[in-house]
Amino acid sequence: MVRYIIRRLLWVLVLLVLVSFLTFVVFYIFPSADPAQLRAGRQPNPQLVEQIRHNLGLDKPWYQQYFDYMKRLVLHGDFGYSYQNNFSVRQQIFDRLPATVSLALGAAILWLVSGIAVGIISAVRRRTLIDRVSMGTALVAISAPVYWLGLVSLYLFSADLGKFPVPFFKGAGSYVPFSQDPSIWFQSLLLPWIVLAAAFAALYARLLRANLIEVMSEDYIRTARAKGLPERRVVLKHGVRSAITPIVTAAGLDIGILLGGAILTETVFNIPGIGRLAYDSIQNSDLPMIQGTVLLGAFFIVFANLVVDIVYAFLDPRVRYT
Amino acid sequence: MSPSQLLQIDDLRVDFATEDGVVHAVRGVSLEVEAGRMLGVVGESGSGKSVSMLTVMGLTRAENATIGGTATFEGKDLLSLSNDELRRIRGNDIAMIFQDPLSSLHPFYKVGAQLVEAIRTHNDVSKRAARSRAVELLKLVGIPDPEGRVDAYPHEFSGGMRQRAMIAMALANDPKVLIADEPTTALDVTVQAQILDLIARLQRELEMAVVLITHDLGVVAEHADEIAVMYAGQVIERAPTDVMFKAPEHPYTWGLLQSIPRLDRPRDEPLVPIPGRPPSLIALPGGCSFHPRCPYVRDRHRRVDPKLEQVPGQNGHLVRCLLDTQVRRDLWGELRRGRLPEDARNRVKLEDSA
Numbered sequence: 001m002v003r004y005i006i007r008r009l010l011w012v013l014v015l016l017v018l019v020s021f022l023t024f025v026v027f028y029i030f031p032s033a034d035p036a037q038l039r040a041g042r043q044p045n046p047q048l049v050e051q052i053r054h055n056l057g058l059d060k061p062w063y064q065q066y067f068d069y070m071k072r073l074v075l076h077g078d079f080g081y082s083y084q085n086n087f088s089v090r091q092q093i094f095d096r097l098p099a100t101v102s103l104a105l106g107a108a109i110l111w112l113v114s115g116i117a118v119g120i121i122s123a124v125r126r127r128t129l130i131d132r133v134s135m136g137t138a139l140v141a142i143s144a145p146v147y148w149l150g151l152v153s154l155y156l157f158s159a160d161l162g163k164f165p166v167p168f169f170k171g172a173g174s175y176v177p178f179s180q181d182p183s184i185w186f187q188s189l190l191l192p193w194i195v196l197a198a199a200f201a202a203l204y205a206r207l208l209r210a211n212l213i214e215v216m217s218e219d220y221i222r223t224a225r226a227k228g229l230p231e232r233r234v235v236l237k238h239g240v241r242s243a244i245t246p247i248v249t250a251a252g253l254d255i256g257i258l259l260g261g262a263i264l265t266e267t268v269f270n271i272p273g274i275g276r277l278a279y280d281s282i283q284n285s286d287l288p289m290i291q292g293t294v295l296l297g298a299f300f301i302v303f304a305n306l307v308v309d310i311v312y313a314f315l316d317p318r319v320r321y322t
Numbered sequence: 323m324s325p326s327q328l329l330q331i332d333d334l335r336v337d338f339a340t341e342d343g344v345v346h347a348v349r350g351v352s353l354e355v356e357a358g359r360m361l362g363v364v365g366e367s368g369s370g371k372s373v374s375m376l377t378v379m380g381l382t383r384a385e386n387a388t389i390g391g392t393a394t395f396e397g398k399d400l401l402s403l404s405n406d407e408l409r410r411i412r413g414n415d416i417a418m419i420f421q422d423p424l425s426s427l428h429p430f431y432k433v434g435a436q437l438v439e440a441i442r443t444h445n446d447v448s449k450r451a452a453r454s455r456a457v458e459l460l461k462l463v464g465i466p467d468p469e470g471r472v473d474a475y476p477h478e479f480s481g482g483m484r485q486r487a488m489i490a491m492a493l494a495n496d497p498k499v500l501i502a503d504e505p506t507t508a509l510d511v512t513v514q515a516q517i518l519d520l521i522a523r524l525q526r527e528l529e530m531a532v533v534l535i536t537h538d539l540g541v542v543a544e545h546a547d548e549i550a551v552m553y554a555g556q557v558i559e560r561a562p563t564d565v566m567f568k569a570p571e572h573p574y575t576w577g578l579l580q581s582i583p584r585l586d587r588p589r590d591e592p593l594v595p596i597p598g599r600p601p602s603l604i605a606l607p608g609g610c611s612f613h614p615r616c617p618y619v620r621d622r623h624r625r626v627d628p629k630l631e632q633v634p635g636q637n638g639h640l641v642r643c644l645l646d647t648q649v650r651r652d653l654w655g656e657l658r659r660g661r662l663p664e665d666a667r668n669r670v671k672l673e674d675s676a
Contacts, residue, residue: 219425225381226420227440227491228413231405241430317475318429 004321005310012302019298020073021066023291028062033285035083056083069291079295080288082281089292092277098177100273103196103265104258106189111197111204112251116244118201119208123243124235126213134205141202150195150268158191173270192269196262200254204247211243218242245315249308256304260297328395328531329378329416329499330354335390336370336377343604347373349555350391352630353533355548357498360525360532362542362563364578365552366600371535374552375501377401379418380408395499414444417492421504423484427476433460433487434472440494459490463520482513489520493528500525501533506541518545539578543567548638551575554601554611557630561639571633571641571650573616576657587660594662610644617663618645618653618672645672 036053037044053059057068072078079089118138122131156163160171174188215221216239224238225231261275270276274293281289313319336348348370355361365371376382378393378400393400395416400408412418420426428436437456438449447455453472460468463486476484485505492500502521506514522545525532534542542549542563549566551559551574559572570576577596598615601607607614609624616623623644633639634647643650649670656666 219420219422220428222381223420223426223488223491224428226379226413226418228409228411228443229439230409238428242428316430318477 001313001321005306008306008309012299012306015302016295016298017070020070020291020295023294024062024066024069024287027287027290035285035287038284039083069288079292082286082289084281084284084286084289089288092289093274093292093296096272096274096277099175099271100259100261100266100275102178102185102189103192103262103271103273104255106193107196107200107258107262108251108255110193111201112247114197115201115204116208116240116247118205119247120212120235120240122205122209123212123216123239126209131209135209138202138205141198142206144199145264146195146199147264147268149198150192150265153191153195154268159187172268175269175271189271192265192271195268196258196265204250207250208240208243208247211246212239215239215243245312248311248315252304252308252311253301256300256307257297259300259304261293327354328357329533330394331374331378331391332394333391334374334377334393334401335388336373336382337388338384339386339388340604345603346555346606347603348377351552351555351557353550353557353560355499355531355533357531358525358529359547360522360534360542360545362546362549363533363535363552364537364539364542364549366537368554368600368603369552370555370603371552372503375418375503375533375535379412379416379501380405381412381418410444413440413492413497414495415497416499416501417495417497418501418503419485419488419492419505422508423481423488424476424508426488427484429476432473432475433479434474437472437487437491437494440491444495455494456490459493460487462493462524463487463490464516465490481509482516485509485513485517486520489517489524493524496528497530499531499533501535503535504537505534507536507538514541521545540582551578554606555603556611556642557640558612558642559640560630561633561636565636565639569636569639569651570654571639571647572612572643573618573645573653574612576654576663577615580657591660610642618649618667620644620672 036049036056036058039052039056040049057065060068069080072080077090079093081088082092118134122134125131154162154172157166157169158171159165159167159169160174162169162171168187169191170184170188174184176184176188178185212235216235221234221238224234229238261273261278263275263279265271266273266275267279274296277289278293278297280286281293309321313321331351331353334348334351338345338347351370351374353361353363353374363371363375373382377389380400380403382389383405389401391401395411400411403411427433434453434456437459438452441447441452441455442449445452457468457472460472465471465483465486471479471483476487479487489505500521505521506517509517518541521532521534524530525545534546536542539549546563548560548562550557551566551572553574559566559570559575561570566575567579570579574596577594580594581596583593596615601611601614607624609626610616610628613619613623626644628642628644630640630642633641645653649672652670653666656669657663661669
């Protein structure tokens with residue numbers, strides 16, 4: 001197991017190097033705005049542009065730039081400085097991370113709890129009204145794009161400009177860090193959590209329902225009933241225990257992806273997280289910032305994969321890694 | 323009901339509504355088993371043998387199932403008990419083991435934990451006490467190193483060991499009735515005999531009533547006291563085991579016996595399969611449900627539904643067949659001499675096709 005984890009961690013490093021390289025290549029191959037031009041402002045003096053280009057190292061060949069970047073990164077953990085405003089990329093990312101983590105984890109709790117509950121009830125009460133209503137709602141939630149759902153919910157319910165304002169749904173741009181004011185932090189994130197969680201909850205509910213229905217026809221469920229266990233225990237301890245493993249996998253990966261930035265939700269609700277940072281840096285052709293956010297996202301994804309695989313070994317005793 | 327009968331099933335009927343029509347899975351089955359005795363229930367897949375027993379356990383209760391008849395256990399009709407009342411009997415007074423021991427044990431829980439759960443469901447004992455009882459049970463069913471194996475997962479057990487563990491689980495609460503649904507079908511032949519011997523030994527030691535469901539007459543030959551042969555949801559013949567093998571009365575039973583390889587016959591003697599397939603339980607044939615496959619069918623058999631009746635002069639031997647008793651004896655006599663069903667039919671004068 002330990003050897004397996006070490007091997008996987010080495011692969012994580014290889015993957016990250018690969019991702020950074022690809023980001024670099026993509027940035028140079030595909031046409032983008034000239035960072036030096038953007039930095040120089042309106043109607044710049046050509047000399048100034050050249051000066052900026054030289055200062056940022058943009059006059060060197062791209063592979064030289066990549067090598068310099070990687071050298072700083074590996075030797076000093078230095079992600080470079082924004083082309084746009086000279087801020088440290090690492091500092092920027094750390095400043096933005098709490099907002100993204102708040103958004104992702106809060107939404108994850110919400111969608112796991114609701115998705116699992118609805119999935120179990122729908123499976124147990126299959127073909128009843130409650131099942132049909134839940135699954136119908138789930139289909140709508142899966143089909144609704146998050147930016148549409150976000151805008152509609154702001155339009156309808158936000159405290160500032162909603163048609164039917166709900167006081168504890170603070171509107172877009174109201175985010176404050178938890179350390180500053182937990183109450184406003186919570187109220188500002190409540191609506192984004194719901195919006196972001198909706199599609200995931202629906203997906204998980206459907207997945208769990210399908211799994212559980214299948215599991216409930218397994219022989220070992222019949223054994224559990226033959227033992228005389230109460231039906232509740234048969235479902236929760238024997239059925240859900242088996243049916244939930246794919247949910248754990250999906251949750252690990254989805255949370256991993258979201259930790260790298262929930263671009264749409266963060267943009268709609270104007271939450272200053274990693275997603276917004278990535279979006280802005282792409283707008284500004286700000287390569288170091290793009291690299292930083294892409295690497296962070298890639299790290300979360302590959303790391304989540306590793307965690308999921310390890311957790312799986314604990315969930316299913318038949319799985320053994322060597 | 324005679325007082326010695328521990329479990330008495332009377333006129334059990336089970337229908338399942340499906341999209342293709344109503345499946346008449348069990349059509350008026352009556353069986354009983356006494357304490358300390360083993361009843362073998364034999365039949366092909368779809369003959370209703372498993373469904374009958376699962377229904378007694380309440381495991382076929384579903385929206386699409388219609389259940390009729392009675393199943394009396396200790397003065398209570400199991401079929402009319404509430405789910406919760408039946409649940410308290412299930413796994414406690416009446417226990418069941420199943421065909422495939424790998425899929426019947428939960429893959430994610432240790433064998434010991436599954437045993438402990440069975441014990442603690444019906445007994446208010448500490449985890450520690452339940453665990454030592456679990457070890458005891460594993461020892462009882464012949465699992466070597468029970469203290470070590472109690473914490474193993476089912477996939478770490480061999481097929482035979484898994485079935486032993488299943489049996490241990492069934493025995494957890496000293497059941498009075500053990501229903502074994504094809505307990506050896508998924509096992510290697512060598513292991514089959516061990517498991518059957520184990521069940522028989524435990525039955526004697528614990529004085530349980532055992533219902534052994536199988537498709538293989540050979541499996542019940544050695545240990546069962548009585549055998550019931552089922553076909554298309556009905557019992558078609560019932561007799562004490564030695565009678566069933568010596569003087570079977572039903573053409574279907576003859577067919578089953580003739581399709582078993584025997585050591586006391588010449589090795590080149592061909593086995594005689596029963597032609598055809600079991601009938602659809604949705605659209606059953608009229609008359610005797612075995613008539614489409616019966617080599618001795620008469621016209622009348624296609625119209626008249628036979629009743630399960632006592633063989634004249636044979637107490638405890640019941641058969642559901644329209645053939646005349648003497649004709650049946652003659653036919654069996656010919657078959658026993660090694661003749662094929664067609665020869666036997668030609669040599670014995672069957673009644674006229676009235």
